[in-house]
Amino acid sequence: MGMKFFGASVLRKEDPALLTGKGRYVDDVKLPGMLHAAFVRSTYAHARIKSIDTSAALALPGVVAVLTHDDLPEPMRSRRLPLYVPHPAIKQTFMPWVLAKDETCFAGEAIAIVIAQSRYLAEDGAALVEVDYDVLPASIDPREAIVDGAPLAQQGAVNNIVTQVPVKIGDTDKAFAQAAHVFREQFALHRGGPFFLECRGVVADWDAGTEQLTVHASSQGSHRFKRTFIDLLDLADNQVRVITNDVGGGFGPKGSFYVEYGALAAATMVVGKPVKWIEDRRENFVATQQERDQYWDMEVAVDENAKLLGLRGRLVHDGGAYVTWGLVLPWIAATSVIGPYVLPNYQLELIVAMTNKITCSPVRGAGRPQGCFVMERMMDRIAQELGLDRAEVRRRNFIQPDQFPYKVGLIFRDGRPVTYDSGDYPKSQQMALDHMDWENFRAKQEAALKQGRYIGIGLSNAVEGTGLGPYEGATIRISTSGKIVVFTGATPQGQSHKTTLAQIAADHLGVSYEDVSVVTADTATIPFGMGTFASRTAVNAGSSVHLAAIEVREKIKKIASELLEVSPDDLELKDGAVEVRGVPGMRKTFRELAYNAVGLYGFSMKADRDPGLEATSYFKPEQSTYANSCHVAEVEVDIETGHVKVTRVLVNHDCGNVINPMIVEGQIVGGVAHGVGNALFEKLLFDESGQPLTTSFADYLLPMATDVPHVETLHTETPSPLNPIGVKGAGEGGTIAVIAAIISAVEDALRPFNVRIAQMPVSPETIVQLVLDAKGRQ
Amino acid sequence: MPDTRKITVTVNGQRHEAEVESRLLLADFLRHTLDLTGTHVGCEHGVCGACTVMVDGHSARSCLMFAVQANGKSITTIEGLAQADGKLSILQEAFQNNHGLQCGFCTPGMLITLSEHLRDNPDPTEAELREVLTGNLCRCTGYQAIVAAGLDAAAKLRASKAEHA
Numbered sequence: 010m011g012m013k014f015f016g017a018s019v020l021r022k023e024d025p026a027l028l029t030g031k032g033r034y035v036d037d038v039k040l041p042g043m044l045h046a047a048f049v050r051s052t053y054a055h056a057r058i059k060s061i062d063t064s065a066a067l068a069l070p071g072v073v074a075v076l077t078h079d080d081l082p083e084p085m086r087s088r089r090l091p092l093y094v095p096h097p098a099i100k101q102t103f104m105p106w107v108l109a110k111d112e113t114c115f116a117g118e119a120i121a122i123v124i125a126q127s128r129y130l131a132e133d134g135a136a137l138v139e140v141d142y143d144v145l146p147a148s149i150d151p152r153e154a155i156v157d158g159a160p161l162a163q164q165g166a167v168n169n170i171v172t173q174v175p176v177k178i179g180d181t182d183k184a185f186a187q188a189a190h191v192f193r194e195q196f197a198l199h200r201g202g203p204f205f206l207e208c209r210g211v212v213a214d215w216d217a218g219t220e221q222l223t224v225h226a227s228s229q230g231s232h233r234f235k236r237t238f239i240d241l242l243d244l245a246d247n248q249v250r251v252i253t254n255d256v257g258g259g260f261g262p263k264g265s266f267y268v269e270y271g272a273l274a275a276a277t278m279v280v281g282k283p284v285k286w287i288e289d290r291r292e293n294f295v296a297t298q299q300e301r302d303q304y305w306d307m308e309v310a311v312d313e314n315a316k317l318l319g320l321r322g323r324l325v326h327d328g329g330a331y332v333t334w335g336l337v338l339p340w341i342a343a344t345s346v347i348g349p350y351v352l353p354n355y356q357l358e359l360i361v362a363m364t365n366k367i368t369c370s371p372v373r374g375a376g377r378p379q380g381c382f383v384m385e386r387m388m389d390r391i392a393q394e395l396g397l398d399r400a401e402v403r404r405r406n407f408i409q410p411d412q413f414p415y416k417v418g419l420i421f422r423d424g425r426p427v428t429y430d431s432g433d434y435p436k437s438q439q440m441a442l443d444h445m446d447w448e449n450f451r452a453k454q455e456a457a458l459k460q461g462r463y464i465g466i467g468l469s470n471a472v473e474g475t476g477l478g479p480y481e482g483a484t485i486r487i488s489t490s491g492k493i494v495v496f497t498g499a500t501p502q503g504q505s506h507k508t509t510l511a512q513i514a515a516d517h518l519g520v521s522y523e524d525v526s527v528v529t530a531d532t533a534t535i536p537f538g539m540g541t542f543a544s545r546t547a548v549n550a551g552s553s554v555h556l557a558a559i560e561v562r563e564k565i566k567k568i569a570s571e572l573l574e575v576s577p578d579d580l581e582l583k584d585g586a587v588e589v590r591g592v593p594g595m596r597k598t599f600r601e602l603a604y605n606a607v608g609l610y611g612f613s614m615k616a617d618r619d620p621g622l623e624a625t626s627y628f629k630p631e632q633s634t635y636a637n638s639c640h641v642a643e644v645e646v647d648i649e650t651g652h653v654k655v656t657r658v659l660v661n662h663d664c665g666n667v668i669n670p671m672i673v674e675g676q677i678v679g680g681v682a683h684g685v686g687n688a689l690f691e692k693l694l695f696d697e698s699g700q701p702l703t704t705s706f707a708d709y710l711l712p713m714a715t716d717v718p719h720v721e722t723l724h725t726e727t728p729s730p731l732n733p734i735g736v737k738g739a740g741e742g743g744t745i746a747v748i749a750a751i752i753s754a755v756e757d758a759l760r761p762f763n764v765r766i767a768q769m770p771v772s773p774e775t776i777v778q779l780v781l782d783a784k785g786r787q
Numbered sequence: 788m789p790d791t792r793k794i795t796v797t798v799n800g801q802r803h804e805a806e807v808e809s810r811l812l813l814a815d816f817l818r819h820t821l822d823l824t825g826t827h828v829g830c831e832h833g834v835c836g837a838c839t840v841m842v843d844g845h846s847a848r849s850c851l852m853f854a855v856q857a858n859g860k861s862i863t864t865i866e867g868l869a870q871a872d873g874k875l876s877i878l879q880e881a882f883q884n885n886h887g888l889q890c891g892f893c894t895p896g897m898l899i900t901l902s903e904h905l906r907d908n909p910d911p912t913e914a915e916l917r918e919v920l921t922g923n924l925c926r927c928t929g930y931q932a933i934v935a936a937g938l939d940a941a942a943k944l945r946a947s948k949a950e951h952a
Contacts, residue, residue: 025883028865028898030895205892503889503890675927679927679928719913
């Protein structure tokens with residue numbers, strides 16, 4: 010069957026509603042009798058709770074209830090949140106209570122929930138709750154937290170080390186002993202928070218009669234939320250339904266189940282009415298998970314021809330107060346270091362530290378930008394030290410196209426060996442360099458310098474594990490009206506699943522993508538789901554839709570062949586009907602077939618038929634697919650103010666077969682903007698006592714329209730052999746490599762001062778300082 | 788006792804009378820009193836611009852205004868931008884054609900800001916549009932497609948004006 014919609018830049022099905030104000034985000038949910046909640050949060054990074062006085066809040070007219078830990082229903086009261094990704098190497102598994110029990114471990118941790126007639130009154134009530142604290146010493150910097158004698162981030166902890174694991178390929182010490190050159194670099198890498206425009210939110214509704222909990226949530230995976238509610242309350246599968254309609258951005262941290270959601274379930278159970286909580290932006294800065302800090306102390310060994318011999322060092326990752334995501338982030342970072350290069354020997358000591366800050370969560374890229382940054386900066390360093398072109402050093406180290414499948418020698422976060430499935434890294438870089446006229450930039454740079462302008466160019470390559478398992482499902486059902494619906498647990502937050510999944514189904518069913526409705530993230534419509542994270546939906550849900558659509562198509566042909574008394578091979582699907590090829594009058598509509606497939610009341614069903622014109626598929630990828638990209642950035646630096654203007658960014662991205670080029674382009678360009686923020690602006694600051702200092706968009710800067718250049722893109726399509734539609738993930742590739750490319754360009758612009766930059770973001774004051782220091786040296 | 792005031796506000800051409808608490812934000816009045824949930828609240832401190840509405844023909848942050856300040860005024864929200872027959876406006880259509888929205892949360896503010904700008908500056912440059920959009924944050928698109936939608940709509944609006952002139 011020819012593909013009419015797969016691969017086409019069709020317009021989005023989501024848009025007409027969103028453009029006319031008819032979206033349905035969580036704060037748009039309004040239930041009869043609904044009450045509103047606000048939280049009382051810890052004002053200290055680490056404290057013992059001596060007592061909580063709720064009397065003044067309860068006395069306020071309009072306040073219905075105030076709950077603290079002791080008021081939570083059992084078994085929630087005696088259960089901490091479950092660990093998402095357990096791993097035997099995690100030695101200390103501290104997870105939060107739904108409301109702090111007797112200790113708070115970061116400033117912003119929820120201590121009590123106030124339920125009132127309006128949000129305004131709930132906030133009034135929260136201001137009247139008095140918490141008496143015994144302030145405890147806090148550990149803030151992860152490098153200091155792991156030293157013996159540091160203040161314990163959690164009472165009862167042995168130390169502040171969640172886990173310490175070795176990562177190893179080959180014999181690194183031997184490689185270093187034989188190396189022609191060894192270079193050391195210490196990296197201070199910061200990534201900010203997600204800062205989706207729609208803050209988190211939940212509406213919880215417990216029906217005491219049916220004993221069922223219905224939750225509307227802004228999430229990245231409604232099924233995972235459902236499982237957590239079941240865990241916390243010991244409920245049966247029929248007792249929890251989680252619905253996620255429109256979501257105003259996620260970028261990782263909306264995939265986490267937060268204590269506030271548990272508290273909302275408790276609240277609706279206690280007061281017997283639906284309760285809504287919508288996070289405000291200040292709470293978002295102090296209570297939504299962030300990615301934050303990694304410190305890498307690394308050495309690289311190369312031979313006389315700049316070929317990599319080995320990489321070794323230590324990575325300290327700031328996990329924050331609770332170990333929610335365990336090893337996930339640093340593990341991805343550690344395995345992403347390798348990128349598109351042959352690295353025969355590698356040794357890393359990976360340490361996850363507990364600190365008294367908000368729990369760490371993956372944010373768009375999820376450790377990959379840091380891994381990429383370390384390797385790409387090392388490549389630049391090698392080039393600088395050996396007097397080689399930066400592109401040439403990379404060229405000498407690329408994995409070649411005939412080496413696929415390429416085994417890196419490590420285990421990835423998906424539990425499988427890191428095995429790159431396909432790609433052509435040398436070609437990808439060359440295309441990017443040609444597009445940007447890399448060879449001639451030096452002349453432009455010298456000309457600019459004569460005018461007193463500091464311009465620079467940088468490049469960066471990344472390989473990105475995408476499409477992580479275990480599965481995502483899709484049920485395709487044709488209603489007895491003939492209308493086609495796809496149900497999936499995938500949970501979009503702007504990624505356009507309602508369009509792309511419809512495109513995949515439409516081709517197999519002989520209809521327009523406009524005739525396929527896609528229902529996402531309602532746990533009542535499909536039993537299992539994982540959600541949308543790790544650039545996994547095209548691979549997982551996309552493949553499931555493909556497989557289920559083929560099954561429905563065959564079912565349609567089978568029933569029609571019986572009714573029309575022809576061979577299924579003579580039938581074709583067209584415009585919502587199936588007809589005998591070449592005999593337009595001989596046809597059955599989907600409506601007729603769906604009606605037939607349901608069966609007739611009281612009549613026996615044919616033995617070889619299952620009821621309904623429907624099929625369900627759960628595609629289970631055997632391993633991740635590996636997308637790749639080459640980014641080139643140009644900047645102009647003002648050495649007086651430290652201001653960096655990103656003037657050009659090119660992304661050459663390979664995410665396998667492209668379902669909708671317009672949508673992939675949107676993901677790449679948007680991802681670049683996120684990376685511009687990570688390279689130049691976004692930094693979450695805390696004082697030495699753990700007080701967050703960046704708690705508004707005036708303190709923490711997101712990239713604006715004038716900060717982001719017009720992004721140019723090139724696409725290489727190397728289909729993945731690992732799934733039936735040949736796709737790889739596209740959601741994070743714009744972000745991952747652009748940070749290193751921008752920093753490389755800034756360093757290049759400052760060549761006259763011979764500075765080295767080993768941090769992200771790089772702020773204007775850092776740039777000014779680097780230049781002043783260099784001038785002092787000269 | 789809560790301090791309340793009686794207000795009369797015209798929203799998208801429809802007159803509303805209501806008794807509101809004086810501290811009620813205009814954004815909350817639109818969203819939760821009038822159920823016009825198309826206007827979004829993203830930061831409540833006037834930076835993100837998602838809550839931007841038109842007040843007497845000028846864009847304004849509805850999270851930085853009290854409902855009582857809108858007394859006697861005429862407001863346009865995203866729900867009031869489509870054509871009379873319900874079809875998307877030229878700007879709305881340009882957003883769809885250029886993939887100018889992903890999650891859609893910043894979209895109401897983007898549409899209002901650009902509606903105002905294109906009305907007053909029918910032939911903007913890309914740099915001008917980027918400048919005018921600095922009051923509206925978007926985390927999904929990288930702004931490129933929004934700027935493209937603005938330029939596309941401007942060209943179509945000029946053509947449509949020339950046709951009717």
